[in-house]
């Protein structure tokens with residue numbers, strides 16, 4: 131689309147480092163979007179560190195910001211990005227209170243046009259465990275049934291590779307177009323990747339509304355470039371890449387975010 135998008139991005143903010151809005155706003159701006167961040171929390175740093183401090187925005191505070199925007203007719207966004215990805219959890223651990231899971235399932239998911247859960251989040255939202263590509267494709271269909279026409283399970287840890295599974299329900303009559311992108315698993319733990327992935331998928335799918343495959347290939351390409359750069363910098367600084375305190379090298383990767391070179395291609399099912 132030639133019209134530039136305007137994104138309202140409701141996500142975490144960290145003072146130091148790159149997760150939530152800190153890993154979504156800059157990349158979307160690089161892709162030409164106007165981005166207005168609302169910080170759902172303000173923490174000192176991300177949850178990979180031994181400790182974090184800060185404040186959580188409550189419902190009333192969020193609502194007052196929305197009211198202020200509305201009162202001035204400023205709610206003219208093309209996109210709302212509130213990452214149904216990182217807010218829930220990862221690697222078998224919930225970040226949110228368990229009693230909120232049904233609320234996500236019944237109230238939030240039906241409103242989304244695109245959903246980008248990781249494996250654990252897809253399992254929570256569908257109530258099905260995912261052990262194979264077939265399970266993941268079924269889970270996508272189930273999630274389409276709840277509302278979103280685009281679903282991307284951002285990572286499946288099935289063999290030694292990492293799989294991204296995409297599914298686009300173009301119309302209710304036909305089966306969804308489903309594909310996978312396989313990439314080598316980098317032996318390191320990154321934080322903020324889910325948020326970056328969701329932002330890039332939003333950005334590229336606005337530019338390629340009829341090809342979720344192309345959008346996903348471009349998003350994966352930028353992401354892999356960011357992770358490579360991140361490892362390179364940490365290795366140069368002789369930091370063990372096993373630690374969970376890696377920070378994505380976003381600023382240093384801006385060229386690869388703007389102009390990704392696709393290396394891992396989508397395969398249709």
Ligand code: ADP
Nearest residue numbers: 220248284285294314315316318323324327353
């Ligand atoms: P989250 O951080 O929310 O759990 P994911 O783990 O699915 O999200 O990561 C999002 C994307 O980041 C994946 O689709 C993949 O492209 C990339 N990624 C994350 N961790 C790795 C890794 N260890 N090796 C290769 N790619 C990774």
Ligand code: PLP
Nearest residue numbers: 142176177216321322323324325
């Ligand atoms: N730490 C904080 C404070 C976060 O808000 C988030 C996600 O928003 C994370 C860590 C994890 O990010 P991700 O799932 O993208 O790795």
Ligand code: ZN
Nearest residue numbers: 215216324325
């Ligand atoms: Zn996440």
